[in-house]
Amino acid sequence: MKGYPFHDGPLFARNQWYLAAWTTEIGHTPVARRILNQDVILFRTTDDKVAALSGVCPHRWMPLARAEITQDLISCPYHGARFDHQGTCVAVPRQDRVPPGFGLRRYPVVVVGPCVWIWPGEADRADPSLLPDSMSLGLGRAGWRTDLSHPFRLGARAQLLIENLFDEEHINVVHPATLGGCQADVFRDAEITDTPDRFAMTHRTAPTPVDAAMRALFAELGSHACSDLTIELLGVSLVNNIGSRTYSADASGAPKRLMGQMNFIHAITPETDTTTHYFLAQTRDFNVEDADLSTLFSERNAKIVAEDAAILEALEPMIDDWGDARQETSFATDAIAMRLRHRIRRIIAGDRAEVASDRAAP
Ligand code: FES
Ligand SMILES: [Fe+2]
Numbered sequence: 001m002k003g004y005p006f007h008d009g010p011l012f013a014r015n016q017w018y019l020a021a022w023t024t025e026i027g028h029t030p031v032a033r034r035i036l037n038q039d040v041i042l043f044r045t046t047d048d049k050v051a052a053l054s055g056v057c058p059h060r061w062m063p064l065a066r067a068e069i070t071q072d073l074i075s076c077p078y079h080g081a082r083f084d085h086q087g088t089c090v091a092v093p094r095q096d097r098v099p100p101g102f103g104l105r106r107y108p109v110v111v112v113g114p115c116v117w118i119w120p121g122e123a124d125r126a127d128p129s130l131l132p133d134s135m136s137l138g139l140g141r142a143g144w145r146t147d148l149s150h151p152f153r154l155g156a157r158a159q160l161l162i163e164n165l166f167d168e169e170h171i172n173v174v175h176p177a178t179l180g181g182c183q184a185d186v187f188r189d190a191e192i193t194d195t196p197d198r199f200a201m202t203h204r205t206a207p208t209p210v211d212a213a214m215r216a217l218f219a220e221l222g223s224h225a226c227s228d229l230t231i232e233l234l235g236v237s238l239v240n241n242i243g244s245r246t247y248s249a250d251a252s253g254a255p256k257r258l259m260g261q262m263n264f265i266h267a268i269t270p271e272t273d274t275t276t277h278y279f280l281a282q283t284r285d286f287n288v289e290d291a292d293l294s295t296l297f298s299e300r301n302a303k304i305v306a307e308d309a310a311i312l313e314a315l316e317p318m319i320d321d322w323g324d325a326r327q328e329t330s331f332a333t334d335a336i337a338m339r340l341r342h343r344i345r346r347i348i349a350g351d352r353a354e355v356a357s358d359r360a361a362p
Pocket of ligand 1 (some may be wrong): 057059060061076077078079080081185311
């Protein structure tokens with residue numbers, strides 16, 4: 001079922017920001033990445049800006065992953081056509097004239113903290129006001145610790161992963177050792193926000209007496225602690241999964257003082273229709289010097305990713321084989337994931353309508 005779960009069209013909106021890379025990945029040689037079915041190279045210019053261009057030479061389709069870049073000039077490794085960092089062709093071998101329209105497409109990019117955001121749609125629509133608010137999650141923010149994982153490639157379509165992150169029911173089954181019990185029940189009575197600006201579930205835990213493990217994280221906690229636990233979608237491609245704000249509380253439950261915040265951030269960028277780049281980060285504004293704590297979470301995250309990947313990569317070929325012959329059935333516990341699916345469907349439909357109205361314009 002090629003278009004699952006949307007059935008009737010593309011699997012993602014092109015006119016949106018997607019995470020292309022962490023800044024730490026980008027140097028002065030090209031990083032080649034396929035993003036929304038488009039081959040892209042990313043690199044740093046001599047003034048240390050990040051540029052993104054089409055990753056295929058339009059002469060004979062040579063991939064530019066191995067192109068040399070000297071003084072911001074990219075040389076095609078096949079016949080040596082040269083392009084500047086804006087994608088304009090400045091030299092063609094043995095002729096003075098550059099063929100009309102011959103050049104590399106340039107993609108809008110914006111760097112925010114450790115994130116390189118790319119706009120794969122129409123460049124003149126690239127709207128910085130639509131950038132996911134990664135700073136609110138502490139990514140690269142002063143006073144916060146940010147730990148990035150190397151991008152992971154998932155052999156399944158992006159929507160499966162996005163819905164999985166909002167699917168509380170699989171947690172005890174798929175992640176019994178890594179997450180079991182600690183997330184699955186907290187969203188039963190969560191507050192859901194589903195407005196044009198925000199899609200999130202938040203639950204405040206009841207105050208519990210502080211144990212030694214909590215005390216190790218927050219030395220100044222009082223007798224009790226409670227937390228706001230949140231799952232939130234930012235833009236179409238960034239999910240903060242169980243961002244936690246921990247408060248010192250008294251036994252009555254009144255939160256007294258915010259002690260710290262921690263986020264587990266997932267950036268999800270379609271590579272092709274059926275494969276996905278998966279970027280993970282964790283941020284926190286407490287114990288920022290504690291590298292062991294970061295290692296602990298990073299190792300656990302890697303296990304969780306592998307557990308989810310095993311499931312989603314098993315689903316993908318089944319979905320591909322279905323044709324339209326099989327209908328899925330939803331459970332009551334799928335409600336939040338289905339709301340999310342409708343939201344993304346609306347965004348994709350809006351994207352298509354915009355592009356269609358442009359084509360219809362005189
Ligand atoms: S393929 Fe690039 S110049 Fe020929
Ligand atoms: Fe999972």
